[in-house]
Amino acid sequence: MDNDPILEMKNISKAFPGVLANDDISLEIRKGEVHALLGENGAGKTTLMNILFGIYHPDHGEIRMNGKNTSIHSPQDAIRERIGMVQQHFALVPSLTVAENVILGLKDFGFIIKTKQVEKQIKELGERYTLPVRPKSKVWTLSVGERQRIEILKLLYTGANILILDEPTAVLTPQETRQLFHAIRKLVQEGSSVIFISHKLDEVLEISDRISVLRNGRNAGTMNRSEVDRRTLVQKMVGRDVLLDQEKPQVEPGPLKIEIKDLSVKNDKGLMAVKNLSLQIKGGEILGIAGVAGNGQKELAEAIYGLRPIESGSVQMAGVDLHHRSIKKRIQAGLSFIPQDRKTIATCPNLSVMANIFMKNTIPGLKKPSLWNMQIKNMHEKTSELVENFSISTPSSKTAVRYLSGGNLQKVVLARELSNRPSVIIAEHPTRGLDIGAMEFVYKTLLEEKKKGSAVLLLAGELYEIFRLSDRVAVIYEGQIMGYTPPEPAYTEQIGFMMAGTREAFIHDHQN
Amino acid sequence: MTIKIEKRLNTPKYLSIVVPIISVFVALLIMFVILTIFFMGRLGSFAAAFSETCSAYQELIAWPFFNQYGLYSTISKMVPLAFVALGLSFAYKMKIWNIGGEGQLYMGALAATWAALFLFRGVNSPVVLITLVAIFSAIAGALWALIPALMKAYAKTDEIVVTLMLNYVAIFWVDYLVYGPWRDPNGFGFPGTATFPQAAMLPTMFDGNVHIGVFIAIALAIVLEYINRKTRWGFNSQIVGDNVRAATYSGIKVKSYTIISLVVSGAIGGLGGGIQMMGMQHRLMHGFSPGYGYTAIIVAWLGKLNPIAIIFVSFLFGGLLVGNDQLQMFYKLPISLISIFQGLVLFCLLGGEAVAAYRLRIERAKEVPANE
Secondary structure (H helix, E strand, O other), X not given: OOOOEEEEEEEEEEEEOOEEEEEEEEEXXXXXXXXXXXXXXXXXXXXXXXXXXXXXXXXXXEEEEOOEEEOOOOHHHHHHOOEEEEXXXXXXXXXXXXXXXXXXXXXXOOOOOOHHHHHHHHHHHXXXXXXXXXXXXXXXXXOHHHHHHHHHHHHHHOOOOEEEEEOOOOOOXXXXXXXXXXXXHHHHHOOOEEEEEEOOHHHHHHHOOEEEEEEOOEEEEEEEHHHOOHHHHHHHHHOOOOOOOOXXXXXXXXXXXXXXXXXXXXXXXXXXXXXXXXXXXEOOOEEEEEOOOOOOHHHHHHHHHOOOOEEEXXXXXXXXXXXXXXXXXXXXXXXXXXXXXXXXHHOOOOOEHHHHHOOOOOXXXXXXXXXXXXXXXXXXXXXXXXXXXXXXXXXXXXXXXXXXXXXXXXXXXXXXXXXXXXXXXXEEOOOOOOOHHHHHHHHHHHHHHHHHOOEEEEEOOOHHHHHHHOOEEEEEEOOEEEEEEOOOHHHHHHHHHHHOOOOHHHHHHHHO | OEEEEEEOOOOOOOHHHHHHHXXXXXXXXXXXXXXXXXXXXXXXXXXXXXXXXXXXXXXXXXHHHHOHHHHHHHHHHHHHHHHHHHHHHHHHOOOOOOOOHHHHHHXXXXXXXXXXXXXXXXXXXXXXXXXXXXXXXXXXXXXXXXHHHHHHHHHOOOHHHHHHHHHHHHHHHHHHHHHOXXXXXXXXXXXXXXXXXXXXXXXXXXXXXXXXXHHHHHHHHHHHHHHHHHOHHHHHHXXXXXXXXXXXXXXXXXXXXXXXXXXXXXXXXXXXXXXXXXXXXXXXXXXXXXXXXHHHHHHHHHOOOOHHHHHHHHHHHHHHHHHHHHHHHHHOOOHHHHHHHHHHHHHHHHHHHHHHOEEEEEEOOOOOOOOO
């Protein structure tokens, strides 16, 4: 490895209204290294990379390539400097082939494209970097992992030697992640540099040569992989020591709270997203559902809650069939739902904390508001109480929730969903986008509800979150449960296989 | 030192009052230029045009707001504006864009006429007849709004288009009746019905110059303000208005809310039509409304959908309409200039809102690292 930086970002600052996303960040990338950018959501990782890729323009600071000042005003400039970026959301045309997607937007092909030659080049490129693709396949037929490979090949094809990968593993199964890491290692061997953005500690420790930790828009330090361990990284990320692994309270399972039998649900495209799925959760039990996003988790949650019609099968709460019951009835029956999308479904951004907490009109313990007089004053008092209990930091109960941070917004949702004395809680990615402090709070609160005897259905993408909270783990693949495992990291590989569509029974047969 | 334009995080309260006032002022200013150009064409010299415009502006403001008789007409003109604007604001709160105020006003007037002249001919008690006519006009407005409401709730049609189109249908219905079956046989061929019976006329004040409709409008505004602030409807409707998906998630029946808000909105507009018939016109005529239903859209917006503010804004706009009439009469201005003015007000208002979302920030130069 050559220690001269090929890329330097110096004193980069970028402000958005109300936030200083990047505050005087300096960063050096060397030739042939995997440089991880680690940080909580909102720490400024993506902003910094968008500046490097020319999507944003920095307020202050400069970018130097090979020791020379450059100005990058657009992605075109970045590509000219041989910088490439794979965004979190892929930009591929589903109806075109792999080869067509790779050369899409490239100008040096003239009017008639020599498809054969391009396909051959792509195939060779893929083999060289262990990123196998079939150049003639249509993109819509490919898995997420394959699509990601195309994005990377596209960068390589345009000659990029600095590759920015923004949270590349968020959408992958453990096996696909391993394959990606293999390709990354190959890339740096060949002399490229990779900037790997992530908030997952283990991955960063596994793949990087050097690690820069961003915290609150500042660079909290760049370290060699050999000098750090998990604990020091967490400390750098949050600025203090946290207990990531608290004890799970042991609760004697109570009566059956929710029973789903042969449930089938369609997705927005009208295809079956949940197929004959059955599960049961008892009081005081947390069932974690693991799976790659988009395998029917969202549809399952929405169907139970009543936001999506049930095609067949039944959902019963305490023996009562919920089919044809309105959402209001379900709420009254003690069903709570913490949706993944807190900004678009779970809250009204322009309304006050109070209005958001009372969005469902009921909070037990408060006199039921009458139709003609909601007793706004009482509601504000009750809100102040909940604001304190849930340690929501807000100037007042009248502040519009769009001014709250993600963590505080989620606390508002929790305050509403959990002070309703729920008997069944559906928690869909309850910590997505939260910092570690707020994550801990969510875990603590959900475990408290478990102690109180609620049944919790936890749909989460992150395995550690499932291990951390659940009593049982079910793995979902294409709307079906592939099998159950105990919530222990030792089962990660087995879960990984099931997430990719192998049935539990099959794995056992194989092992025996 | 650099000057930066950036988005406001928080819009200060005072801006919601200052912005409309400045907007109207700017509109008046632009209109001043247009009028001066218009008068230059007529009078030739700039000086003469300028002084003519000044005196026109004096008329525009002095008569409707500072003259006793001018004030009477201002109050009379504000009543239909206030009713329709109050109705519209009820739907607008939930982001349901009812553009059909004009049609609902016409249908209310039509039903009022039907009730007063034909259906309840024999009723002699003013209290009973006025109540009946009012109820009929409100129902007619409600039914007229029910059409787009059902279409929106069940077929997801766009309420803007449907309500707007229904305006023309309503106007042509009235035209058909006043030119045809309902035309007053003793009306010398004038396209209008016969006069309402005495019992169907609203009581008046100030020697018969002002009818009591203005008090009904004020009372209605107070009721609506209470509904918005205190009731469950008001609470839930702000949720529907801010985020429909969150409303569904909260168990609010968005379909019912959509239908009810449009129907109530139409009922209030229809009631406005009935009040206009009983208080002002006393007969259904061709084109009795000079576009109250459209002006009311501007009124509702200027009043920020707040019922109490809408009363004040409709007073202001009533005055502008009266002033405009004066200008038409004494300065022989074409009516299209009046429409230009109203358009300008809306334009400046929307522009003002957009501008007010930003602020200027003056920033002292920071120590910037020298480039080489």
